[in-house]
Amino acid sequence: MLSVSGIAIGVASLLLLQAFTTGFQRSIADFLSSANPPVIVYAPGNGALDRGDIALVERVAGSEHGLGAISPFIEKAAVAAGDNGEVAGVMARGVDWHSEFAITGLESLVGPQPRGAAVGRILADRLGLSEGDTIRIASTESATISATGRAVVDTILSLPVSRVCDFGLEEYNSGLVLMSLEDAGALFHLRGCATSIGVGISKGSDPVAAAAALGAALRREYVQRGYPRFLMCDAFLERHANLFRAFGLERMAMTIVLGLITVVALLNLSSALSMIAMEHRRDLGVLRAMGAPPGSILGMSLSQGLVIGLAGCAFGGAFALAVEYFVNTLVPIRLEGTVYWISALPAALLPGQAAAVLLFTLAACLAASLFPALRALAIPPAECVRNE
Amino acid sequence: MSEAAVLSCEGIVKSYRQGEGLVEVLKGVDLEVTPGEILAVTGPSGSGKSTLLNILGILEPPDRGIVRIASADAWSVSESRRAAMRNRSLGFVFQFHHLLEEFTVLENVMLPALIAGRSRQEAAGAAAALLEEVRLMPRAGHFPSKISGGERQRAAVARALVCRPDVVLADEPTGNLDSGNSMKLMDLVRNLSSAHRQAFVLATHSEELASRADRILRLAEGRLH
Numbered sequence: 001m002l003s004v005s006g007i008a009i010g011v012a013s014l015l016l017l018q019a020f021t022t023g024f025q026r027s028i029a030d031f032l033s034s035a036n037p038p039v040i041v042y043a044p045g046n047g048a049l050d051r052g053d054i055a056l057v058e059r060v061a062g063s064e065h066g067l068g069a070i071s072p073f074i075e076k077a078a079v080a081a082g083d084n085g086e087v088a089g090v091m092a093r094g095v096d097w098h099s100e101f102a103i104t105g106l107e108s109l110v111g112p113q114p115r116g117a118a119v120g121r122i123l124a125d126r127l128g129l130s131e132g133d134t135i136r137i138a139s140t141e142s143a144t145i146s147a148t149g150r151a152v153v154d155t156i157l158s159l160p161v162s163r164v165c166d167f168g169l170e171e172y173n174s175g176l177v178l179m180s181l182e183d184a185g186a187l188f189h190l191r192g193c194a195t196s197i198g199v200g201i202s203k204g205s206d207p208v209a210a211a212a213a214l215g216a217a218l219r220r221e222y223v224q225r226g227y228p229r230f231l232m233c234d235a236f237l238e239r240h241a242n243l244f245r246a247f248g249l250e251r252m253a254m255t256i257v258l259g260l261i262t263v264v265a266l267l268n269l270s271s272a273l274s275m276i277a278m279e280h281r282r283d284l285g286v287l288r289a290m291g292a293p294p295g296s297i298l299g300m301s302l303s304q305g306l307v308i309g310l311a312g313c314a315f316g317g318a319f320a321l322a323v324e325y326f327v328n329t330l331v332p333i334r335l336e337g338t339v340y341w342i343s344a345l346p347a348a349l350l351p352g353q354a355a356a357v358l359l360f361t362l363a364a365c366l367a368a369s370l371f372p373a374l375r376a377l378a379i380p381p382a383e384c385v386r387n388e
Numbered sequence: 389m390s391e392a393a394v395l396s397c398e399g400i401v402k403s404y405r406q407g408e409g410l411v412e413v414l415k416g417v418d419l420e421v422t423p424g425e426i427l428a429v430t431g432p433s434g435s436g437k438s439t440l441l442n443i444l445g446i447l448e449p450p451d452r453g454i455v456r457i458a459s460a461d462a463w464s465v466s467e468s469r470r471a472a473m474r475n476r477s478l479g480f481v482f483q484f485h486h487l488l489e490e491f492t493v494l495e496n497v498m499l500p501a502l503i504a505g506r507s508r509q510e511a512a513g514a515a516a517a518l519l520e521e522v523r524l525m526p527r528a529g530h531f532p533s534k535i536s537g538g539e540r541q542r543a544a545v546a547r548a549l550v551c552r553p554d555v556v557l558a559d560e561p562t563g564n565l566d567s568g569n570s571m572k573l574m575d576l577v578r579n580l581s582s583a584h585r586q587a588f589v590l591a592t593h594s595e596e597l598a599s600r601a602d603r604i605l606r607l608a609e610g611r612l613h
Contacts, residue, residue, distance in 0.1 A: 286488065287503070291474040294467055385482055
């Protein structure tokens with residue numbers, strides 16, 4: 001029973017670790033992706049994409065498995081000013097609201113029918129802006145320096161602030177201004193063009209794999225079919241690859257630490273089976289005297305290990321599933337949203353991860369029961385049945 | 389070796405390490421066991437009777453010499469083949485019965501038949517018939533701890549016989565029994581031997597028990613006389 005408990009605790013620890021780290025990573029990824037398309041196409045040097053480029057990406061994305069609708073957007077550096085006289089460097093992004101809402105979670109941040117500009121929370125504070133105020137934006141690309149040494153811009157766009165948003169990311173909250181594609185086209189003299197094209201993915205698809213597939217297809221268009229421009233693409237989450245690498249490293253370190261619990265449980269199992277083998281040493285000798293082949297003695301010990309492993313996996317797995325259910329439905333683990341970006345820690349136990357933990361545990365239980373069996377078999381049967 | 393021998397050994401030498409020295413317990417033992425005979429090997433404690441029985445039962449190898457079971461050299465075959473030889477050709481009765489405490493008397497007697505690959509039903513039938521023969525059927529469902537010493541030893545004899553082996557090797561089978569039960573067990577051995585033509589090799593230091601065997605060999609100074 002102690003051996004089963006040890007294995008169950010080890011299995012439950014490993015499964016819950018996987019469940020919580022996966023849940024946390026997914027939530028963070030979803031949160032980061034909510035203001036951005038999962039896959040982004042751009043030209044080398046961030047040059048403008050014309051209608052032909054947009055049509056090509058739409059056609060290629062439509063024919064690739066796992067990819068969905070597209071949404072061209074313009075993203076460029078600009079300066080913005082509010083009513084308090086402050087000026088700030090910003091990232092102005094113009095999107096086609098309708099198609100952008102179809103591939104991102106932006107609608108939940110800016111509302112269903114935005115007019116004017118949506119401004120990041122920190123930027124709004126800095127410029128003294130609130131909803132209904134006017135933000136003035138000028139392109140830095142068109143700026144020139146006058147004879148008197150003053151900066152002169154040719155276009156200044158004034159837009160009403162329709163929403164002050166919390167985009168989740170510090171860099172967005174302190175510098176992002178969202179507007180319509182038409183307004184951005186007018187500001188940057190890019191009417192009918194875009195600087196990037198967002199591409200949606202179908203539910204359950206891996207954005208990194210989808211981006212790789214689209215990149216390969218676009219490369220084929222350029223190399224084999226003679227399309228005049230080479231277009232590149234990557235997944236939005238790849239731009240935060242270091243964050244996810246850090247998550248992965250943390251998960252690996254914790255798996256090793258919690259794996260040690262399982263190793264201790266396995267040593268306990270091996271020692272318990274050794275004790276059983278020693279206690280039943282005479283019985284094993286009698287069985288061998290009756291003609292039980294070494295393989296059957298080995299099989300008996302392995303089946304004991306397997307039964308203990310199965311029971312441990314069953315109890316540990318059931319406990320982990322119960323915790324996952326309670327955490328996701330009845331008693332959520334609350335987090336400080338401003339610190340962790342998400343307000344609750346979800347658990348997501350993936351079948352593949354669970355299968356790997358359970359199979360590893362069962363194999364380790366068999367290995368742990370092999371040693372006592374081999375030790376028992378090494379004792380000659382005559383020694384086991386000798387009269388004491 | 390005569391044609392009729394079911395178990396034989398030639399030139400068996402066995403020594404054990406004792407402290408820094410080597411004690412030679414068996415110094416060239418030759419023996420043949422014919423079907424249906426009851427052979428008593430006598431000798432004082434420590435003379436090597438148990439060692440000889442273990443070597444004859446291929447539970448431990450000799451340092452030198454050959455053990456033949458139905459004319460096959462038992463130590464020139466694989467371990468699994470040797471296990472099959474122990475199961476089909478040999479039966480063992482130990483001084484302290486060595487019944488498995490977790491199993492009932494019936495299950496203990498069934499074990500060798502199950503190891504031989506017989507079905508549970510077949511094994512139970514054979515075990516029940518033998519328990520009837522040794523007058524233990526009323527105790528078939530009891531655990532070894534709940535029956536007397538004499539009954540345990542009768543159950544051990546039944547277990548040794550369930551696969552109908554050619555030879556039963558019994559090491560001090562009455563060593564743990566009083567005189568009355570010893571004689572009853574010897575009567576049982578004689579009846580079974582004549583009924584099934586199975587040979588019995590009894591290692592005993594009891595001259596009284598040995599006197600009831602067909603042949604008596606004395607083990608002294610590492611040799612049979």
